[in-house]
Amino acid sequence: MGQASSALMEGSTLDMTPMIDVVFQLIIFFMIAIDMSQQDLEDLQMPKSVQAADDKDPEEGRLYVNVNRKGDYIIKRQPMTIDELEANLRARVFLPRPKGLPVKDKDGLAERPILIRADRATEFKHVQKVMYKCALEGLKVWKLELGVSQDEQAKAAADAAAQAK
């Protein structure tokens, strides 16, 4: 009687090893996924904007240029000079895009957009330098997006004021 009860107890013990394995795999996955998804996004304090469009579904294959408040250009965590930035863009702007999206339009201009993310205290001339490089012959990127943070409160107030009118 005693022996049978003990065997039953042993049989009901749950082996936690596979579950812990899976959980650790998930943790590693999320840690890597965070790093992969955020490596384009430098930690910058961007200015608030009321008119900003949501950036939930960015165009596939968009390039990111970060400009910190010292005026350093950073792509994928790699600081670079303005000339290195130009070389980097030239190497990447005309690469094939996912889902068969067009690389050039009929006039030979790059269809790939570039998001410029700058700190609120960055001198605007550094952003203008990126714009200048984008307009150069052989690059000709015309779709530029300026990164901002959304001022939800002000947007809600503006919408309410517009509705009241």
Place this chain on the structure above:
Amino acid sequence: MGAKEEAQAETKMDMTPMIDVTFQLIIFFMCNIKFKMLEGKLQTYLPKDVGVNTTPQDKVLEKVDVRIIRKVTKKELDLDNIDRYREWSSAGGTTMDQVQILLQGAPVKDLKSLQAQLNEIRRKIPAPTDPKEEDSIKMNLEPMAGVLYEDVVQVVDIALGAKFTSLTFRGIELDA
């Protein structure tokens, strides 16, 4: 023999706290992955016709020039503490003690005043109803040396709010 069984029982580890912690970590990473993506963007376009003017001659264009000037010199500017250079009015706008804006060459009192004046221009020449149609008012933004990204975004924000969609930047001082 009995003592050996007792020793084995004592070495069993309670996994519950570790599982709790790992699940907490998973939840943290899952939430964190979404937080940073909530950003906004201002859509802008560089002119496609660099060096060539393709605008039809018969189309009369109204030009609005906005010049942004920062009165604090670069040496005086502490980039880690830019808020101390501006005072926020009770109405939520910025007072123009450090940033000066010239609209058609004339100084603007504050951002609210800029908004009112742009709305007035827009009232006289309405925005095209079709978003694909070219706006007949061109706005030239000229940020001068020392102007910060935030100063420009504020003006662009007001311009977009007044339905000015054709914005161009002028005055690139690459060596400044």
